[in-house]
Amino acid sequence: MRSSQMLIPTVKEVPADAEIPSHQLMLRAGLIRKVASGTYTYLPLGWRTLKKIIEIVREEMDRAGAQEILVPCLQPRELWQQTGRDADYGETMCRLQDRHGRWNVLGPTAEEVFTFHASHEINSYKQLPINLYQISPKFRDEFRPRFGVLRSREFMMKDAYSFDANPESLHKSYMAMYDAYCRVFKRCGVEYVIVEAETGEMGGSGSHQFTVPCASGEDTTVYTEDGSYAANLEKAAVDPLPKQPADPNIPAPEDVHTPHVGTIEAVCDFLKTKPSEMIKTLIYSVGDKAVAALVRGDHDVNAEKLTQVLGGAHSELADEATIQKVTGAKVGFAGPVGLAGKVSRLIVDHAVAAMAVGVTGANRSDYHTKNVVPGRDFPLDGDNVVVADVRNAVQGDTYQGKPLLFKRGIEVGQVFKLGTKYSRKLGATFLDEHGVEQPCLMGCYGIGINRIMASAIELYHDENGIVWPISIAPFEVLITPVNQDDAAVSEAAERIYTELKAAGIDVLLDDRDLRGGVKFKDADLIGIPVRITVGKKSVVEGNVEIKRRTETESRKTPIQEAARTVVELVESLKGQLRP
Amino acid sequence: MRSSQMLIPTVKEVPADAEIPSHQLMLRAGLIRKVASGTYTYLPLGWRTLKKIIEIVREEMDRAGAQEILVPCLQPRELWQQTGRDADYGETMCRLQDRHGRWNVLGPTAEEVFTFHASHEINSYKQLPINLYQISPKFRDEFRPRFGVLRSREFMMKDAYSFDANPESLHKSYMAMYDAYCRVFKRCGVEYVIVEAETGEMGGSGSHQFTVPCASGEDTTVYTEDGSYAANLEKAAVDPLPKQPADPNIPAPEDVHTPHVGTIEAVCDFLKTKPSEMIKTLIYSVGDKAVAALVRGDHDVNAEKLTQVLGGAHSELADEATIQKVTGAKVGFAGPVGLAGKVSRLIVDHAVAAMAVGVTGANRSDYHTKNVVPGRDFPLDGDNVVVADVRNAVQGDTYQGKPLLFKRGIEVGQVFKLGTKYSRKLGATFLDEHGVEQPCLMGCYGIGINRIMASAIELYHDENGIVWPISIAPFEVLITPVNQDDAAVSEAAERIYTELKAAGIDVLLDDRDLRGGVKFKDADLIGIPVRITVGKKSVVEGNVEIKRRTETESRKTPIQEAARTVVELVESLKGQLRP
Known part of the structure; x- marks a missing residue:
């Protein structure tokens, strides 16, 4: 072309x-x-x-x-x-x-x-x-x-x-x-990691996710340094946190007026406490029933783990009216004290069960409750109470005793065993x-x-543009005649172009009537793996210059050998897959 | 496969x-x-x-x-x-x-x-x-x-x-x-005709339509026997019909009570007249305006021609309320007498203008009007009146003096000059x-x-199934081992299968454990162009049978020559395009 x-x-x-x-x-x-x-x-x-x-x-x-x-x-x-x-x-x-x-x-x-x-x-x-x-x-x-x-x-x-x-x-x-x-993924030239994944609402019994590791990815892979464990964040298990020692001197729960504090951070500022010392209470709708999930103020509910606990049922955050009906308070003031009787299930994250005491919403608009002791002030067992792992892993967590590490990536594929759903x-x-x-x-x-x-x-680019793996590059080779109007230059470029096409190479000839500098900038930007530069001076010497997108220095090659050299180079690049 | x-x-x-x-x-x-x-x-x-x-x-x-x-x-x-x-x-x-x-x-x-x-x-x-x-x-x-x-x-x-x-x-x-x-279309092996087409609401100045002639097609091509003219029905022009001699003795229009007659045919029966002696009045909405089009009872309005007359404006048949408002009558009783003042345009087809006298709706529910003379009882000129060709060509019409012929087909492609719309x-x-x-x-x-x-x-089938052109057949060659469980049969079939695959032939091996009769019926149905039958008896003689889907008799060919023979046959079929 x-x-x-x-x-x-x-x-x-x-x-x-x-x-x-x-x-x-x-x-x-x-x-x-x-x-x-x-x-x-x-x-x-x-x-x-x-x-x-x-x-x-x-x-x-x-x-x-x-x-x-x-x-x-x-x-x-x-x-x-x-x-x-x-x-x-x-x-x-x-x-x-x-x-x-x-x-x-x-x-x-x-x-x-x-x-x-x-x-x-x-x-x-x-x-x-x-x-x-x-x-x-x-x-x-x-x-x-x-x-x-x-x-x-x-x-x-x-x-x-x-x-x-x-x-x-x-x-x-x-x-x-x-x-x-x-x-x-190998043939497309992309690095990838395979992790165990949650099957969630897809149903089924097993799943793996293929993720390309890169900083811009929306997906998080959780793994141990020794490689013994890897899963996506939706699936990643965590060891339960150690139970904090019980303190029999903690006074009875006390409601505190907390007007105009909407966020966990604002409540912490106001009450001089830390997110890790708070208990977040989230109300979900599961069909026409309400379910409450408790996680620590510095933790997030993991939707996939919640789905597992709910036996695969679909849940979504309840709307304002439902929250008001269940808690008797406006949104932002739900708390676990007295809640078990008002929801169909109370799901307590392990990390909440491990707390000695916490601050929570008071089920009363503009009020929070201090001195709430799990097990004393709200139940940790009972017919509709379950303590389980329902939160995302975070920095500092371990699994099977080993610290968990986190890496971002892009999910490019997933395989599921669906079973009979x-x-x-x-x-x-x-x-x-x-x-x-x-x-x-x-x-x-x-x-x-x-x-x-x-x-x-995401994997392969530099400040000048894309660096394509050859297997998925729009073209394998780019020919850049620098002085398009010079007869010898354009003749050499056309000759190599014709030879490469005949050899089955996917080749682009930049025959635009533009300055060399503009063409080079575009060449870097579009990232074709192999570039042949045909300049006035080198053509006089009978040479062209060949260079890979990943290289800074080009190699002089006689015009008549250019096509053959490039065909070999393309073949070898195909063998190595990555750019 | x-x-x-x-x-x-x-x-x-x-x-x-x-x-x-x-x-x-x-x-x-x-x-x-x-x-x-x-x-x-x-x-x-x-x-x-x-x-x-x-x-x-x-x-x-x-x-x-x-x-x-x-x-x-x-x-x-x-x-x-x-x-x-x-x-x-x-x-x-x-x-x-x-x-x-x-x-x-x-x-x-x-x-x-x-x-x-x-x-x-x-x-x-x-x-x-x-x-x-x-x-x-x-x-x-x-x-x-x-x-x-x-x-x-x-x-x-x-x-x-x-x-x-x-x-x-x-x-x-x-x-x-x-x-x-x-x-x-040639490479796909289908016959086609190219006709001038109407550009309609696409706008623009020229168009051709590519049509595959076949009885089941929804599109109609109109042409003259000598090939000097061909167009699709939407575009096909007709010569105006000769003006019927005026009869000064026709009495004044007279309304007739015609209850319970909904269709043109029913009105004709009731009034002892013929569709060609009736004037159909159709009310269209063009934006917020109403337009009336008159065609003979045995003719149909051509939407594309109407669009041309309307300068490209989009029109659709008016709803009941609009018809009632414009004509003062329920649907089915619109007529041209007195209508010009009530619509923004009155469009009279040439064939209506050529009538000496006709029967029409009376703009009065359950009434028709007899003795309606075009030009006398409704205008054929005036500011908002236009006489034009707005009907479909029909059997008996001519164009440039030559009889028009009709052929059905499937529109498979169309090219348009759009201009600057x-x-x-x-x-x-x-x-x-x-x-x-x-x-x-x-x-x-x-x-x-x-x-x-x-x-x-549609073009290529018989009572047993499809007869694919080779270029678009799902497979080029089908191998049918008749006695799948016979070692010599299956070995010969596998050998030819492997050889054909190696030769780049698109080949299907019917290795199903089914009776020969069932396999042959399926083979005819799916219509693969070349069939190799591997039977117990012929394999013993060292032969297989080769036959085209279009042939009834097969040719015996030695097993070792089968692949080569079939490769040549496939090549020759590719050259002839059609099955």
Whole structure:
């Protein structure tokens, strides 16, 4: 391709609303353009990279024995109601009514539709195992789309669904995907870590998450230094904190007037205490019931752990009216004293149970309660009371006695053992060897295509621009004639261009009528792995200059050997995968 | 691939709700499955064909110099409001509100988004011409989805948009697409005709439609036997009918009581007249104005011609309340007498103006009027009266004196010169050589990917199943071992399978443990162009049988020559394109 005939609108300025390097560079290098909040167009360079990633994913899915299909984006809402996920997704689901009043959703994933097909097409164990996948746009109505294509309302996702007859077979299907994912990320040239992940509302019994470690990532991996443990923050377990010694001299609870203090910090200032000495009380709605969760003031509730404690039930923070009804106070003043009788369950985090005394909301507007002793002033056991691990791990926590470390990353893939959650609800059953009807055992497997692209940029860039791994670079080689109007220069450039094309190299010729400096800046920005510079002076000597994007110094090479040298260089770069 | 590992759910019975051969066969051969009204999943075989078509389209677009990008399905409604097309599409557009209350549409095409990008990225004539395309799902909320993937709510479309600096350049871009379309349809193996098409609400100055002739098609091509004229029904012009001799003895109009007659036919029965002697009066809403169109009782209004007469304005049939208000009568009794003063325009079709006398509605519920003489009882000229061609051509019509013939077909592609309609409204301008700001001249170019698939099946099938053109067949070759459990049979089949794969042939091995008869029936149904039958008896003789899907007799070929023979056959079939 020739730059003069391509739309590559590079931009010097760092776009104001782009917070992280990949978002900035995708805009600056002309890979994407924003259409509206959370929706992007992939321009020619960006789409070339995305297509390369798609092709790698497709090849590895096919190699793993999965079969590609395509299900519609528009899906009947009833299917999602049958599994309960229409409610679970809440406002994150895009929904629309058609002209006849029927509700559709825009698929954020496709468990329901794939299982629907399995329910019709699979009858016998002889048809199993089967693994079906698609690569298609997915939709999430994010509350706050951000980080460019990392958290967007429309994105490209590979989703696969396996159907098996027994747990051993499911495990085999699961591991085939697990291995295929390793090959995909390796071939795309991105570093990744694999951690145990929580299955949450997906249901199921096991999951691994593939994360690209980088500072801008929204996901946190929790691990021990010796590598004996690694999990994502949603899953990461913590050792219970040691029980603080009981102090029999603590006086009875006392309500204190605390007007105009909304936050934990403000209460601490006002009462001269610390967040770790406070008990936060959060009220959740689970269906039509209210549930309370207690965590320390310096801790956060872990939604996935809470879901586990609730036996997989979907919960959401209660609305103002519910909180008022349960606690008798306005929002911000809920507390555990006397609460157990007013909620269907009182869930006490281990760390709260370990406190000797704490400050909490008073269930009375503008009041807090001091001198609250867990076990004395609110129960730690009883029919509807449970003490459990329901908080996020934090700096200072240990697991199995070892300190936990934290690393941020971008989740690029996840594999799940789903079990029978979907197959039971949607009737995807088969007759086994004995003629007995059984629900299929399912797995589901997702890869964020756009996220691979963004995470590669997060991993590999410098102050001048992107440094693509060759396997997903929009082009493998860039030829930059410095003095385009010099006949010898343009002739040498054209010759090498033609030779490289004939050799099957993905090559871009920057034939724009621009100064060398501008071309070099653009070359650094768009990050093509191998660059051939054709300058007036060196051409006179019969040479061109070859350099990798990662190098500062170029090597002089005779014009007639340039193509062959570059073909070899491209081959060797393909072997090393990373830039 | 091996059949035993693929989901190819063939079905014997003709599905009840599938009206046309392509829909029936796509379901029966396991290419697609319905998810909901107008939405389909492409199963492995169907998706393979669709991918092959996509790849052909992509290659020809790239060859023609177009650049592939991807714009989001979710598009801001404001863009569509700026061009007026949000209103034009009416209920056919899928719209949804996001969690923040902002309206989005699901793109039925993408003129708006492409022009939006052009408005930001194109500044100078030096950047022109440019042609951008995408291959992506499109959405139309069809009132009555039908004919399988031919009229569905979600479909795969290639849409391209060109931006040029002047009309000569636009024409060049247009013709490059026109030629590329010819290559696409030829390579996909489908017959096609090219006709002049109406540009309608797309705006613009020229259009051609690519149609695959077949009885099940929804589109009608109108042509003269000598080939001097061809157009789609929406565009096809007709010669005005000869004026019937005036009869001065026709008495004054007379209202007749016609209760309980709703249709033209019922009125004719009741009044002993013929549809061709009646005048139909249709009331349209154009914005907040009412317009009346008169056509003969045996003619239909042509919406595209009406739009032309209205200067491109969008019109729709008025609702009951408006009709009642304009005519003073309930629906079904509108008539032209006295109507000119009550509508903003009275549009009289040529054929009505040519009538000597007619029967019409009386603008009075349950009454018709006899003895209505055009020109005497309602005006044929005046400020708001226009006589024009606003009806569909029908059997018996001529154009330029030659009889018009009619042929049905499936529209698979259309190219448009759009001019500046979108670029003006969305500010896609450039500075010309003289530094003067000019709107880009645009073209738009669409191909229905799914429609190519369906129309190939409409063209090429027999009573046993599909007969694929080799270029878009899900597989090029099918190997059918008849006695799978015979070692010599399975060994020969596996050997040829391996050899063909090594030769780069797209081959399917039917290794299912089924009777030969079942395999043969499926083979005919899924329509793979070349079939190798490996039978017990012939293998003993050292032979297999090779046959094309179009042939009834097979040829014996030695096992060791089978692969080579088939590779040659595949090559020769690729050369002839059609099956």
